Amino acid sequence: MTHSEATAEERSREAPSSEARSGAPAGIDPEKVGAWIRERFGADEVEYEVLSVGRSNLTFTLLVDGRKRWVLRRPPLGHTGGSAHNVAREGRIMAALGPTDVPVPHVLEIVDDPAVMEVPFVFMDHCAGFALNTPEDWARIPADRREATAFGMVDTLAAIHSVDVDAVGLTDLRRPGSLIERQLRRWLSQFETITTRDIPEIKAVHDVLASRVPPAELSPVGIAHGDFKPNNMIFAEDGSVQAVVDWELTAIGETLTDLGYFVAMLTTPEDFTSIWVPREADGFPSAQSLVARYEEATGATAHNVGYYAAFAMWKLACIREGVYTRLITGQMGDLDLDPTYAGEGVEQLAQQALTILEEEN
Template sequence: MTEVLAPAGIDPQKVGRWIENRFGVSEVTYSVLSIGRSNLTFTVEVDGQKRWVLRRPPLGHKGGSAHNVAREGRIMAALGPTDVPVTNVLEIVDDPEVMEVPFVFMEHCPGFPINTPEDWARIPEDRRRGTAFGMVDTLAAIHRVDVEAVGLGDLRRPGGLIERQLRRWLGQFEDITQRDIPEIREVHDVLKREMPEFSDSAIGIAHGDYKPNNMIFAPDGTINAVVDWELTAIGEVLTDLGYFIAMLTTPDELTSIWVPRPADGFPTTEELIARYEDRSGIRAENVDYYAAFAMWKLACIREGVYTRLITGQMGDLDFDPETAGAGVESLARQALAILKEEN
């Protein structure tokens, strides 16, 4: 095997040896895949062609289910036989002789995420509205999955997802932040006080980060795969709908991503919610609350990304730390404004 350079997070000799033993390919190259800012994702190329994808925890990983790559791989593998489009997981590797942390090795999925207006423009104009509804249809498909039938019933936890995540994200925020941001605690307290009554009627797989740049699209607008399942949990599925709506209505500068709006051929929020209810059979109640919760959670996540960037735990990802850190307070304030309007 010839010497191969690789991004931080991959030992090319150890991983290359594993690939050769497993797939009989001795010459590969690695590059950072610009999807996700938490777990690290790389493409593996053979003869200049993208063949596989390798996903591992961030550098300096210390545990926690948000970065449990093996768990994420298991979820994708379980969804493979369902109507939910996911990448094909080939192997979940937990071998310190190959890598110091577990990683997921999967087939490369062709297509592109929607990160920019140029990405959206790659889809023919007469298909964009259908593509948007396809995102909602796919979300409904995720929420219709029988958790027990696909073997993920053991992921259930007592109580409601919102209750657990309020506790979890506040704890993670306080553990990782190196700044004083009192708005995070303020919004947390309002969310806890105004939490909708827990009900078993809309419980299922909640993706946790459902937005256009976590999907891989074909040129005709078809969704080839939903990616980034690291935040997935079993709980109130309307948290996903609230998050999706929040990402479509929050200013781009606060989310660090571009998303299409009605002016770009995207349906209105009302149309998307009606489509979701029709396809899922679930009544979309308290969507504003779940959107506010999503903004607060996003603020916590952004603070974690910011801290990992300034401490060098994000590998070679080309992402400005100040961009990641900016807007945390603004997201929290916007969440608070939604909660006040709701009341």
């Protein structure tokens, strides 16, 4: 299956660089990887294209005889550790979900062999389909199928949240305490570690969020994808969901964090996120309709969605700051992207989170 065709905050990464088209993109040693592919899968001539860099991990399409055959996903250049870029963990999650009702990429191998690559990588089948990155992508879905497509996304999210964590062998991903509380600490720490700028709004929003964590009894726990939005799914021409991708931020915790994030993506100005998503004006159902569909699919009341939407905006601000810093330090491969563009919106996202919290209070 294909991995995300455009999964991050920068659209311009979709076009492969000249280096990628030549067969040797940054992050791939074609001789070592080619030898491994030849031994494991019998393919002699492989071409490599940059598929996406996402927020962090590098993703490549591999072509055989000019046809897309596989997808390879590896950590970013300069990566020195940390679960956010742990592609082996991401691959294991996708492999575990393979037998469930959740549509995921078909993982062929999770490779950790310095003789092939200096970092672990996930090797997957390619899947025909497209992500929703632009109005033109949305227009590919027939008008009379778009509402069903939107509700299909929600049903897919409900399927993720209904997975029995222990039954699929992901028990060890459980952590003590609240996912929200852990992530508030984690993302603030990562922001303070990586940032090169003074953005006090990040700490201000963190403090408000930390003081209003919803009670545990109103927060169902299960698999939380962590980045569930339209451009992290692959669609067939009829709008049905073929695969959910970008599992690098997945954790066991409050599942409503996903619903809040999904709603936030649909209601926050595009200029704040630089991510295009379909809106009501494009024929997408309202946020209220989507929440109602989620409640119908799960049989549970979705409490505190506004809080989780605010948390999503704050987390996205922290992530964007990381993208900006990696760009200005040359750790995003051969991506041709203006760092200023990637850095825009961090303060606006934080302010948007505060606005949502004020409305909820």
